[in-house]
Amino acid sequence: MTKLLLKGGEVLCADGQIRTVDVAIADSVVAQVGNVDSTWMAEQIIDCKDKLILPGFVNTHTHAAMTLLRSYADDMKLMDWLENRIWPAEDNLTGEDVYWGTMLAIAEMIKTGTTTFADMYFFMPEVAKAVSESGIRAVLARGMVGVAPTADKSLTESEEFYNEWNNACDGRITVMLGPHAPYTCPPEYLKKVISLAERLGAEIHIHLAETAGEVAECIKQYGMSPIALMKKVGLFDFGTLAAHCVHISPEDISILREKGVRVAHNPGSNMKLASGVAPVPDMLEAKICVGLGTDGAASNNNLDMLEEIRLAAMLHKVHRLDPLAVPAATAIDMATVQGIQALNLDKLGKIEVGYKADITVFDMQNPHWYPRHDRLSLLVYAAQGNDVHTVIVNGKILLNNRQLTMIDEERLFRELQIRGMKLVSNINK
Numbered sequence: 001m002t003k004l005l006l007k008g009g010e011v012l013c014a015d016g017q018i019r020t021v022d023v024a025i026a027d028s029v030v031a032q033v034g035n036v037d038s039t040w041m042a043e044q045i046i047d048c049k050d051k052l053i054l055p056g057f058v059n060t061h062t063h064a065a066m067t068l069l070r071s072y073a074d075d076m077k078l079m080d081w082l083e084n085r086i087w088p089a090e091d092n093l094t095g096e097d098v099y100w101g102t103m104l105a106i107a108e109m110i111k112t113g114t115t116t117f118a119d120m121y122f123f124m125p126e127v128a129k130a131v132s133e134s135g136i137r138a139v140l141a142r143g144m145v146g147v148a149p150t151a152d153k154s155l156t157e158s159e160e161f162y163n164e165w166n167n168a169c170d171g172r173i174t175v176m177l178g179p180h181a182p183y184t185c186p187p188e189y190l191k192k193v194i195s196l197a198e199r200l201g202a203e204i205h206i207h208l209a210e211t212a213g214e215v216a217e218c219i220k221q222y223g224m225s226p227i228a229l230m231k232k233v234g235l236f237d238f239g240t241l242a243a244h245c246v247h248i249s250p251e252d253i254s255i256l257r258e259k260g261v262r263v264a265h266n267p268g269s270n271m272k273l274a275s276g277v278a279p280v281p282d283m284l285e286a287k288i289c290v291g292l293g294t295d296g297a298a299s300n301n302n303l304d305m306l307e308e309i310r311l312a313a314m315l316h317k318v319h320r321l322d323p324l325a326v327p328a329a330t331a332i333d334m335a336t337v338q339g340i341q342a343l344n345l346d347k348l349g350k351i352e353v354g355y356k357a358d359i360t361v362f363d364m365q366n367p368h369w370y371p372r373h374d375r376l377s378l379l380v381y382a383a384q385g386n387d388v389h390t391v392i393v394n395g396k397i398l399l400n401n402r403q404l405t406m407i408d409e410e411r412l413f414r415e416l417q418i419r420g421m422k423l424v425s426n427i428n429k
């Protein structure tokens with residue numbers, strides 16, 4: 001048994017209180033939270049004085065390998081951005097590009113405190129390889145577009161990917177099915193995805209109601225909103241994670257609630273693509289599970305969940321002119337507990353005995369952490385991604401005193417610079 005001890009840190013406990021306690025970890029699991037005595041013979045003791053210890057952040061919606069396209073196409077609206085810049089570049093992607101782009105994303109996420117991410121993209125075996133090697137936890141979906149020439153191939157590949165990778169790497173990888181969106185996957189195709197989901201026992205990760213244009217077009221074509229259409233085709237029957245849900249009506253919210261759909265809220269991407277403001281306070285009020293996501297690095301443009309937490313807390317205040325629209329503690333809950341629920345994972349998201357040891361340690365020895373009236377306020381409104389000192393996933397240290405333990409950063413930078421440039425070299429701006 002591998003034993004680890006986080007000594008004397010300020011721990012955000014499962015009841016939401018912060019206490020100065022020790023955290024003992026045995027193999028992949030939290031074994032004790034409290035005063036751990038000297039009979040606990042730890043192989044490694046991390047001195048956590050002046051450190052804030054939290055469950056690791058959960059990024060509920062991203063396209064990790066889109067780091068390759070960061071800073072390539074900005075200040076555009078979604079469909080113009082996708083159709084004229086992103087999709088032409090993605091046509092050039094190779095599996096190796098996706099491996100390296102994903103590895104850079106994982107490095108960035110670990111360094112800013114994320115321990116789990118949900119991904120939807122292409123070349124998913126390469127993504128799984130990066131997840132396997134890096135030690136992070138992930139929920140992976142092969143992105144599916146329901147029109148020729150790849151529609152059937154992506155169904156077959158999704159099934160193969162599920163069979164090979166679901167529950168792999170000591171349970172660190174879970175596989176979902178990833179139909180891209182209602183506007184790229186017509187109802188007949190979605191029905192095939194749904195029967196595959198039912199047959200495999202897999203859940204579905206999809207983009208929904210992201211822009212006003214998407215909703216208007218859906219109403220024009222099908223006479224109902226994307227949420228109502230998805231209910232009608234049965235997409236919500238076997239467990240669904242819906243990214244965005246920006247342009248939704250009270251009736252849509254009732255459907256999401258009734259069908260137990262979990263939502264990934266991406267405030268940074270929604271703001272940058274000028275998509276709109278999701279009615280998050282209304283969804284939370286309706287007891288819908290809302291996690292936070294960064295979306296891809298080409299629309300955010302970083303993968304720092306602390307920034308998403310702050311944006312979630314700030315955006316809804318200014319939008320509603322209500323300082324309590326999303327309080328600080330709620331934003332942290334969305335990035336941890338609700339994030340885990342959104343991905344339907346078990347025994348994660350809290351620092352509690354018997355839970356998986358996915359933990360982020362913040363260093364509070366910095367000017368912006370003083371004075372300490374309220375540590376959660378400091379975390380949400382003052383902390384910075386590079387305050388992250390240590391990150392543990394499944395009981396293994398992936399970031400030690402700000403150094404990645406499983407990833408060669410220098411190699412990553414070289415690969416990304418060359419591959420990112422090559423990807424777009426044949427595209428006219």
Ligand SMILES: CSC[C@H]1O[C@@H](n2cnc3c(O)ncnc32)[C@H](O)[C@@H]1O
Pocket residue numbers: 063078082086087090120121122142143144145180181207210269295296299
């Ligand atoms: C089919 S794999 C995923 C697919 O989604 C594209 N994408 C990236 N960001 C967004 C977004 O905000 N809305 C819709 N689609 C998005 C990505 O480029 C891939 O093609």
Ligand SMILES: [Zn+2]
Pocket residue numbers: 061062063207243295296
């Ligand atoms: Zn997305």
